[in-house]
Amino acid sequence: MSLLFQPITLRELPIPNRVWLSPMCEYSAVDGLPNDWHLVHLGARAVGGFGLVMTEATAVVPEGRISPQDTGIWNDEQTAAWKHIVDFVHERGARIGVQLAHAGRKASTFRPWSPVTGTVPVADGGWPTVGPSATPFPGYDSPAEMTPTQVADVPERFAAAARRALEAGFDTVEVHAAHGYLLHQFLSPLANTRTDEYGGSADRRALLVEETVRAVRSAWPEDLPVLVRLSATDWLEDGLGVDDVAAVADRLGGLGADLIDVSTGGVAPASIAVGPGYQVPHARRVREVSGLPVSAVGLISEPAQAEQILVEGSADAVMLGREALRDPYWPLRAANTLREKIGTLPVDSGVGMQPQYSRAQWR
Template identity: 55%
Template sequence: MSSLFAPLTLRGTTLRNRLWVAPMCQYSAVEGVPNDWHHVHLAQFATGGAGLVIAEATAVSPEARISPADVGLWNDAQQQAWAPIVESVHARGAAVGVQLAHAGRKASTWPPFAPQRGTVPPADGGWEPVAPSSIAFEGLVDPRELTIAEIDGIVDDFAAAAVRAVAIGFDVLEIHAAHGYLLHEFLSPLANTRTDAYGGSLENRARLVLRVVEAVRRAAPDTVVFVRFSGTDWAPGGLEVAEVVEVARWSAERGADLFDVSSGGLVAHQQIPVGPGYQVPLARALRDAGLPAAAVGLITNGPQAESILTAGDADAILAAREWLRDPHFGLRVATEIGADVPWPPQYERARRRTH
């Protein structure tokens, strides 16, 4: 029996396999509303054999967007547009999640395929970014330091988005605390120099993440909750994996079910040793601490993915770019490792068989 294609049950929700689609921003929305692009983009992965499809970073407020072209889940129009997408993924046999996010100091930027770079000025639809401290990401404007009252409001925004997501059938809520966005900024001493209850010690720097986990769990008591962490900043003086293990342990105590372990994104001077499976040891560190974890990062074929699970390095595999290259990555992987999984009957004629 393949480890990769064994089901996984979390908080009463059974995922048909452990090969999942990581969130991937599409920068293709208007006023935060997903459209036909998002519908086809996400549903195709379910057809292609994914056990779980996680929708891209979805802003919990207008100011939480990375760019003006980000999707959101803070109003009725957005919620109504997400509903048929959720239904389509379910109809193709996969579970569906949404990554709830706040971009922090990396907000109000141009989409990556725009001709401009840097911060979008207010005249072009931009807004003032906020952060734990007034420290800019290289090449972007200085953010405004958040007040305590504003921090309280952000916690409420995450909870409200969770309520909307559950109401339309999302199976998994992922809290985005990675890649240099707001919750990660609070965690890292490279971006957080506060001297109040949200700065200084690890306990203080983790306070906002833990409040968000608690708020989302209260808002969605029966729904699976993931947290995506950057396991390290890959920069001197930054967040280290031992600290992330501790924050993940505190998050699990507050109701998080699994941790999606990526890395980096906080500072431009990071030095990442990129290579096949380069982030897998970060997931392994959480598993060694008794915490459920998913691995991500240059996992591109079936034998590699299967070996990560059989070695006990992770509970599940998340892939991103490989699903873009091949939306039927799940079916291909099953063929590569000889796993007997059902194909859509419309595609059965293309299935390679051994005789």
């Protein structure tokens, strides 16, 4: 059996294969509520054979949304809406996780296809933003520097969202500490110029991330995994590098993180040499230093390429983003390309191809 289609177990959660759907914002919610778009988007990938389906960045508080159209998980109505989607994915035999997020200074922005860019004015449905410091992301409004009380409240907001995620039936939660959003802002010296206990040295800048992971782990069942997405480099000379982030990942493992979802960039505009698998070496380095399982993401498009990433020990799973948008059935195609037969056992076994699609099986 190819490694790509071997199951992996995190804590006591078996995941049927190592082809996972990366979190991708759909900018299609109203008042934080997931809807039929999210059901079809996530459900189609479960039908398509992805072993773990991750939601988009889902805000833990209203002001934590990247855009007014982002999903949330801060109230009962949202929790119930997510449960409907979770149940459908489970019926297809896949696992599902929610990415818990707070956008910080990158919140309240227009969605990508809007004719205007930047921060949404309050009069148009936006809100004032906050961050570790009053330094804005280029092109956005300046955030208010968070008070010590506001900072101290962040871990509990993430923990409360995790408890709601459990109520909705999610199999795992992912703490979003990447792509220039709030927790990454605290980590990076490019966004954090605080002089209190949450700023200054690398250890102090990492404190909020560590407190948040600890709080989420305490709120989450011991038998289910907690994932953390980290940007392994800021791609800028004065920003975070992969060894800095690998050291953080090592400490997060001691606090209960079970897998690091390794991405890069986002805290400030940077010139990035993009190519197939360009972030994979960063995933490998985080894996080597932390000893934790990792997932790799970033222009992974071909089955043989994905298989090789696992064979060479660079990652334990691959996350597909844009490729999954182009082809929601990528895992079925990959199995056919690799001449891998996917079992047609009942979906409650946690593995298997949908019987309606069994004719797509390699024979």
